[in-house]
């Protein structure tokens with residue numbers, strides 16, 4: 560069918576070729592729209608890339624994502640094989656407990672009594688319909704109300720610190736857990752939300768996250784999507800005679816900059832969104848029988864670790880590392896530390912986690928540090944307020960990104976899909 564018979568086909572420029580922008584381009588092109596992707600850098604991927612190293616892969620941001628039918632379908636289409644985290648990683652996830660009754664590395668830091676207390680509270684709140692977060696409620700207040708103090712302090716606070724890099728006392732409950740209590744935005748999304756993924760838990764492309772973008776780029780090229788690289792377009796207030804729809808798929812500060820002339824109030828509010836600085840240290844050494852096995856360990860804020868947590872990368876996706884290699888990814892907040900300071904902090908955390916003093920084995924073979932001064936948005940009450948009052952973008956402009964209430968890749972994917980479905984077909 561030619562375009563004359565499909566009047567709703569649009570000409571769309573997608574600004575940003577990270578995960579969000581390339582997925583938007585994929586879904587828009589699939590519906591027949593004419594798509595051009597524009598990015599300031601040379602290669603797609605944005606924060607995400609996989610750097611080769613003789614001992615294995617280094618991921619610069621996301622190591623994987625939660626299995627989801629939409630992303631499984633996209634992976635099939637672009638020719639990426641997704642692999643699940645190993646059995647040992649799926650089975651063993653640890654939290655560092657500060658409880659004298661159950662100190663140190665634990666897979667479940669609550670005592671039996673605390674677990675039963677939490678289960679009763681949870682069931683009662685579920686039965687009485689009180690689980691949904693209240694507007695402007697912190698995650699801490701929500702936790703205390705729904706799962707009780709021990710579970711909030713020992714489980715919830717540590718688990719979210721490793722993902723959102725912020726304490727429960729500042730995080731917004733609506734932004735972090737609200738989606739579990741919301742109805743889906745669109746019919747297809749609802750179907751895909753209910754559909755079960757073929758794989759379970761954390762998955763990643765067989766050859767690392769970078770493979771997603773190499774294959775995505777090839778797929779988009781084959782579908783006639785144009786790429787304009789090393790270019791930062793300006794959006795002008797005066798509409799052009801033949802307007803092209805613009806999808807802004809960047810971070811919040813860049814979206815603020817891009818909308819400055821076309822939507823000043825929207826731009827002002829976007830510019831107030833706070834971004835967190837994150838450092839990751841990928842560490843390679845020889846493996847040892849003393850190394851703990853599993854997904855990794857998240858540290859309690861009060862435990863005094865320098866890091867938020869550690870992923871045992873060579874346990875999660877062992878096929879991506881040389882035999883006999885121990886690969887770990889340490890995650891720290893802040894970007895002002897020198898390489899030596901980061902090394903020293905990782906080393907101290909590592910010795911403490913393994914319960915040993917520094918030994919010859921603890922000397923890193925190699926360490927690669929990635930700094931993100933603006934890694935991802937702070938999911939706090941201020942962001943909840945901003946999102947509640949954010950003006951609609953002007954006609955012809957669509958915003959997508961990790962600052963709009965969904966941080967993880969699978970959740971961003973759903974957001975993009977919902978926006979694509981809002982277009983008349």
Ligand SMILES: Cc1cc2nc3c(=O)[nH]c(=O)nc-3n(C[C@H](O)[C@H](O)[C@H](O)COP(=O)(O)OP(=O)(O)OC[C@H]3O[C@@H](n4cnc5c(N)ncnc54)[C@H](O)[C@@H]3O)c2cc1C
Nearest residue numbers: 575577578579598599605606620621622791813934967968
């Ligand atoms: C250390 C770290 C670990 C993470 N781990 C996980 C994880 O395990 N699982 C998970 O699901 N998520 C994880 N995340 C989050 C996830 O990686 C990000 O939310 C996601 O990659 C954001 O993708 P994006 O496309 O929205 O933004 P970006 O990756 O920032 O891409 C934006 C793109 O826009 C381009 N751009 C910006 N401004 C302009 C402009 N003016 N003109 C043209 N181009 C422009 C940039 O060059 C970039 O390519 C992690 C994030 C970090 C930092």
